[in-house]
Amino acid sequence: MQVMLKQVEPLSEGQLMSIYELQQAAKGTEDALSHAMDGLQQSLSDTVAAPDVAAAGGFMGHMSLAMNKISAMEDIVRQADGLRQQTLHKLQHMLTIRQAARCFVAISDYFHRLRALSTLWVARPRPEEGPAM
Template sequence: MEALQQSLAETLASGSLGPAGSSGNVANYMGQMAMAMGKLGTLESFLRQADNLRQQTLQQMIRILTTRQSARALLAIHDYFSRLRALSSLWLARPRE
């Protein structure tokens, strides 16, 4: 999400609006806004696909695994995502060259 926010900010900041009323600047701004909205649409589609996959996985897990196995799997997934978030934070905080 932080990378998306940064990408949107860069897209919108890449051009200045300049004096009010300039049709070229308004068109440029509208183009940038359209690109940003396109990126949001892509993100929405990705999140919908991820949620559908999550639901399918949970339904399959209920059919295949015992309660104990499901609990252990969910704990392992939680641990994995915790480590992934920590790694992502370290990556974002790394010194830029």
């Protein structure tokens, strides 16, 4: 939202208030999803690193538990994607046609730059790896 706000100005007072309320609602949901994901990641890490697999119902039971946690993480990612889609949909209705077009062009440019940065990061020269500790 911060990326696009600079591109769609000027915004009316009503638009600014609506966008602020949308940002606050999205932030609250994002924080809840992030907290849930952090908890699941820690729980998954604890499950995979558990020293006594036999106590958890054997290896297959242990792996089944880990897979269930991964599935729950996948659900959180889906919820986050849904939140992004809902936020963009609501935002589109708050803006004029010209503002919405500028907004989506700015978002597209932002993601294009992220993809380019990712490509550069993957292709970067890496120092020789030392001995594992």
